[in-house]
Amino acid sequence: MGTVQDTTAAGPSFRATATARIERNLAMSPEADDFLAELARRTGLKEGDVIRLALAMFKTAVDAKEQGKHIGVAEAPEMLDIELVGF
Numbered sequence: 001m002g003t004v005q006d007t008t009a010a011g012p013s014f015r016a017t018a019t020a021r022i023e024r025n026l027a028m029s030p031e032a033d034d035f036l037a038e039l040a041r042r043t044g045l046k047e048g049d050v051i052r053l054a055l056a057m058f059k060t061a062v063d064a065k066e067q068g069k070h071i072g073v074a075e076a077p078e079m080l081d082i083e084l085v086g087f
Contacts, residue, residue: 026051057084
């Protein structure tokens with residue numbers, strides 16, 4: 001196995017502090033809203049944390065693609081170059 005990438009701290013901070021908080025309105029389909037709520041329920045996270053983790057994972061995927069790597073799921077952790085943790 002290669003690098004461990006903590007998705008809670010990938011790149012810029014995805015955990016906002018009270019002084020560095022930007023609020024956004026997000027429009028989504030009812031299906032996407034249900035999907036977000038289900039992921040939050042299954043992981044025990046708040047919906048905002050699910051979105052922040054998704055952004056961190058997407059950033060990791062984009063960075064890897066720019067380095068000529070491929071993104072996927074492996075059955076065994078020793079086959080990974082990067083392991084996403086934090087969720």
